[in-house]
Every structure is written in structure tokens, then in C-alpha cells.
Amino acid sequence: METLLTDQLFTDFRNLVYDQSGIHFTEANRPILESRLRERLRLVKLDKPQDYLELLRKSPQELKDFLDSVTTNLTRFYRNQGQFDALAEVVIPDLVDRNRKKGKTKISLWSAGCSTGEEPYTMAMVMEKNLPPGFEYKITASDLSLKSLMFASQGFYTEMKMEGVPPQDIERFFDKVGDGYQVRDTLKSKIAFDYHNLKFDSGLRDVDVVFCRNVLIYFDAPAQKNVIDRFWNSMSNHSYLFIGHSESLFGLDTRFKFMKTESAVMYTKFLD
Ligand SMILES: C[S@@+](CC[C@H](N)C(=O)[O-])C[C@H]1O[C@@H](n2cnc3c(N)ncnc32)[C@H](O)[C@@H]1O
Numbered sequence: 001m002e003t004l005l006t007d008q009l010f011t012d013f014r015n016l017v018y019d020q021s022g023i024h025f026t027e028a029n030r031p032i033l034e035s036r037l038r039e040r041l042r043l044v045k046l047d048k049p050q051d052y053l054e055l056l057r058k059s060p061q062e063l064k065d066f067l068d069s070v071t072t073n074l075t076r077f078y079r080n081q082g083q084f085d086a087l088a089e090v091v092i093p094d095l096v097d098r099n100r101k102k103g104k105t106k107i108s109l110w111s112a113g114c115s116t117g118e119e120p121y122t123m124a125m126v127m128e129k130n131l132p133p134g135f136e137y138k139i140t141a142s143d144l145s146l147k148s149l150m151f152a153s154q155g156f157y158t159e160m161k162m163e164g165v166p167p168q169d170i171e172r173f174f175d176k177v178g179d180g181y182q183v184r185d186t187l188k189s190k191i192a193f194d195y196h197n198l199k200f201d202s203g204l205r206d207v208d209v210v211f212c213r214n215v216l217i218y219f220d221a222p223a224q225k226n227v228i229d230r231f232w233n234s235m236s237n238h239s240y241l242f243i244g245h246s247e248s249l250f251g252l253d254t255r256f257k258f259m260k261t262e263s264a265v266m267y268t269k270f271l272d
Contacts, residue, residue, distance in 0.1 A: 004038060020067060022227065023218045024223065036066075077161070084122060086263050098238055112202075112210060115145070120139050124137075124187045127139075128186075142198075198230070202230070212231065212241070217244060237272045238271070
């Protein structure tokens, strides 16, 4: 297909996306940016990318829609199962043990870049199954994609999307509705879905567990470091950070410590 953008315009769009979100389009990803841009041009009925660039600079709503359109939202329930095993077998027992001593009964979790909800709902199922009586939890699930968040907050998944959810979890946490499954309110009520751009401070504090998986992969190193530093400030003094299977903090100057369990690797902030 003929290229849509001159080199200069590609640089302009790429810089705008990067400045606004941290998402970094390399030259190799140029066709993806161009195809998403074509779609937006069609929707707003503009022919020239230059005019669209002007619109993005004037309209905060169009900027949000454009950023939404350039995100990749692939996800699934129990993605990288080993990390959920580590949550159940290592993280929850440790937090429960420490919090019990301090008289703290609430555990706070954050799914940062939650996409269409499969990740925070999986976190919630693991918490429900493993948190002992007397403890509560809440999950903040945030994303830059409003479309994904709307989908997530509905909590309705077709049969195909349910792949990987054990039958006993379906039985316990979902109702069969039409051609799919509806997350029950018992689970949904534990999750607050929130529009948030990781480029900025979330305002969250004292979070005990952060999942930010398969998000940093779209950022370059300086943008990754900014996000990771902000996580540090949002997390409690004894807390855990999970990043994607193919992601690493190696080479980034961070205060997190690497930890390896039988089933997963993660990062810790242990100050007390
Ligand atoms: C590939 S999905 C990962 C979903 C889930 N964490 C998982 O691992 O299955 C990446 C998500 O990160 C979100 N994202 C990308 N840049 C973001 C930013 N700057 N702020 C918040 N979310 C962002 C995208 O909208 C997308 O939903």
C-alpha cells in the first residue's frame, strides 16, 4: 500500500504519540501507525494527515481517541499462569503474614494497562480463592484506552475469550448469559476501572501489588524508567511488581529488587 505520511509527518505523529503516552513507534512499526491513522482519517472525514495533526493539537477528545486507536489491547485470562501461581503461593501469604502483624487487613492491587479486563478479573479470582477470612482487597484497573475500559467494566466475555478459565472458576464467578459469560457482581465490585495515562502520576499510594504486563514493551527506555519510578512512589513499603514475561527492568536504573520464585520472576520494594 502507498505510504500515507512523508518522513516529516511520520516524525510529527510519532513524536506526538510518544510525548502524550510514552508509546514509541519505530520505523519498523510505521505501517501500523499509518493504518490506524487511515482509520481515524476516515472516521473524522479528513483527507490530509496534516489537517488531522492540526485537529489533534486542538481537540483533547480527538487526541484521546487517536491514542486509544494506536494501542494494542491483546490480553487473555490467566495470561502467564506462573505469575498468578506466584501471587497465590508467595505474594498473598507474605502480605497476609506481614499485615496481620501490623493489624492491616486490606490489600491493594493495581492492574496498570488492564486492557479489556481479563487481567484484573484474573487477579480478583486469585484473591478470592486464596485470601484468608478477615482480609479484604481492592483492585484498581486502569488504561489509556477508553474503548477497552468500557468493555472491561461490562465484564461480558464470549465463549472464545473464556479459554484458560478453569471450569470451577466459571462456575463460581460467572453467569452464563446468551452466547457468553457475565462476571458476577461479587467479583466486579472489587474492581474500580479508571481512565489513566501512565505518563502521569496516578495518585495511587500504598499499593501492595502492581501488575503492569505487556505495556512497557511499547515504550522506549526513558519512558519505561519514568513509569517504573512512578510505580515506586505508588507502592507500599513492602510490595511486589509484576511485569510481562518478555519484559525486564535490566539496564534501567531502578530501586526494585529482582525476585525469582518457582513459577515466576517479579520485582520487590522491600523497605521495612
Ligand atoms: C497488550 S495490552 C496488555 C494487557 C494486560 N496487561 C496483559 O498483559 O494481558 C497493553 C495495554 O496497555 C495500554 N497502554 C499503553 N500505553 C499506555 C499508557 N501510556 N497508559 C495507560 N495504558 C497504556 C493499552 O491501551 C493496552 O490496553
